[in-house]
Amino acid sequence: MTFHNAWLLLLLLFIPLLWWRWSLKRFKTGITYTCAVDISLLPDSMRSKTLWLPSLFRTLALILLIVCIARPQKRFEKTKQAADGVAIEMVIDRSSSMNAHDFTIDGNAVDRLTAVRKVAGDFISGIGALDGRSSDLIGLVTFAGYADSNCPMTFDHEFLVTDVLDSIRIVNERAEDGTAIGDALALAVERLASLDERVKSESGNTIQSKVIILLTDGENNQGDIDPRTAADMAAAMNITVYTIGAGTNGVAPTPVQDLFGRTVMRNQRVQIDEETLREIADITNGAYFRATDTESLEEIYAKIDEMERTEIIERSYINHVDMAVQSVAIAGFNIPPLLLVAFMLLFVDLFLRSTFYRIID
Numbered sequence: 001m002t003f004h005n006a007w008l009l010l011l012l013l014f015i016p017l018l019w020w021r022w023s024l025k026r027f028k029t030g031i032t033y034t035c036a037v038d039i040s041l042l043p044d045s046m047r048s049k050t051l052w053l054p055s056l057f058r059t060l061a062l063i064l065l066i067v068c069i070a071r072p073q074k075r076f077e078k079t080k081q082a083a084d085g086v087a088i089e090m091v092i093d094r095s096s097s098m099n100a101h102d103f104t105i106d107g108n109a110v111d112r113l114t115a116v117r118k119v120a121g122d123f124i125s126g127i128g129a130l131d132g133r134s135s136d137l138i139g140l141v142t143f144a145g146y147a148d149s150n151c152p153m154t155f156d157h158e159f160l161v162t163d164v165l166d167s168i169r170i171v172n173e174r175a176e177d178g179t180a181i182g183d184a185l186a187l188a189v190e191r192l193a194s195l196d197e198r199v200k201s202e203s204g205n206t207i208q209s210k211v212i213i214l215l216t217d218g219e220n221n222q223g224d225i226d227p228r229t230a231a232d233m234a235a236a237m238n239i240t241v242y243t244i245g246a247g248t249n250g251v252a253p254t255p256v257q258d259l260f261g262r263t264v265m266r267n268q269r270v271q272i273d274e275e276t277l278r279e280i281a282d283i284t285n286g287a288y289f290r291a292t293d294t295e296s297l298e299e300i301y302a303k304i305d306e307m308e309r310t311e312i313i314e315r316s317y318i319n320h321v322d323m324a325v326q327s328v329a330i331a332g333f334n335i336p337p338l339l340l341v342a343f344m345l346l347f348v349d350l351f352l353r354s355t356f357y358r359i360i361d
Contacts, residue, residue: 002320004071011066019059054352061345068324068339075320086308087137087153087195087207089188092116092168093216093246095144096177097270099170100217100252103294112217112247113170115294120215121161123301133157133305137207139191140164144171145178145222147187153195180223181216181273185230185241185280188212193237210237211308213301214280215244215291219273227276231283241284242304243277246291 003009094113103115126132138160139153151164171177192210212234220227234241247270254268274288281288287307291297321328324339 002073002075004073006070008066008070012063015059015063018062019055051357054349054357057345057349057352061342061349064338064342064345068342072323072338073320074323074328086133086135087139087192087210088133088308089139089141089153089192089210089212090120091141091143091184091188091212091214092120093144093179093181093218094142094168094170095179095218096171097179097218097247097254097268100247100254100268100270101265102248102252102292103297105294109253111170113168115297116215116246117165117168119294119297119301121165122298123305124157124161124165137195139188141184141188141191142168143180143184145176145180147180147184147223149187149191153191178222179216179218179220181214181220181276182225182227182230183223185212185214185227186225186233188214189230189234189237189239192239209308210239211304212239212241212284213244213304214241214277215246216277217245217247217270217272219271220276227280228283231280234284239284240308241280241286243281243286243288244291244297244300245272245274245277245288246297247272248292249274 092113098113098116099111101109101111103110103112105115105118121127124133124138126134134157137153137155138157139149140151140160142148142150150168151160154160189212192212195207195210231241249272250269251267252270253265255263256266256268257263274290278288280286289300289303291300323335323337325337327334327336329335
């Protein structure tokens, strides 16, 4: 608590003098007796024992009035972060080739999609060496034979990671399988293209940059849009595309069903179209990365995390509540305006002096 006119509190030094002055005037009642009476023998009444009470109320009221003119103020300080954020659309391959088990987590072999889900989740939330993307809008597009928008651009990263990203599964229907890189990239560009007006109206911030992180382990063999055409669309919208080729090149251990219906691991041929991924990155002023294991994938996301950082500006706001005329909550209690309390005490003083402690001349 602070005082706008703290020097006026010096008036409190006169309070003892006023109390002494008021105590000189006793509340006495003049009564005529027909004979001499020793008043000291009369029993003390409640009134006589509490003659000091009206003066107490008046003194407290005066103290509060002095405090009020000194203008006590309660400060509420708030820090608000404003940022020109980065909008990131994550585009992840979930075709059947992502079932290859050439990545590890805690020493255990896992399929590529499982490793990507973990590392991408760490990238969003901020775990280990990654700081997280708390100030950024992030969306998710997945693709196999078709492109799907799994999550719109959102600041709710917990929902994105736990409810959406962790629920992505590798396709198991032959009709849905394939690798539609061009369609997925074009869909991500479409999602980012109309963000500026939405973000400005909702938060007052602006989009610092728009980024697509495209991860695949194959070649474009499905869809209607060529990946280079989608890259040209991204470049026209000033969208940077970082491409990641995931997995070993050549052969990788993949679970398959044998003649007896058992799941066994067999080496299957896989092929990543690195040339196309490099072209997409070059067209959009991005970069191409190669991830052959979980560690290299983590390093790639860490590099992207460093390249696309948000500048956060902190602004402090201080709000003053004038306690003389406004109620304020302190330590869980709601304190009424001090001026109101002072007037109530004056009213009580006046009422007592006019009734129970009234002086009869």
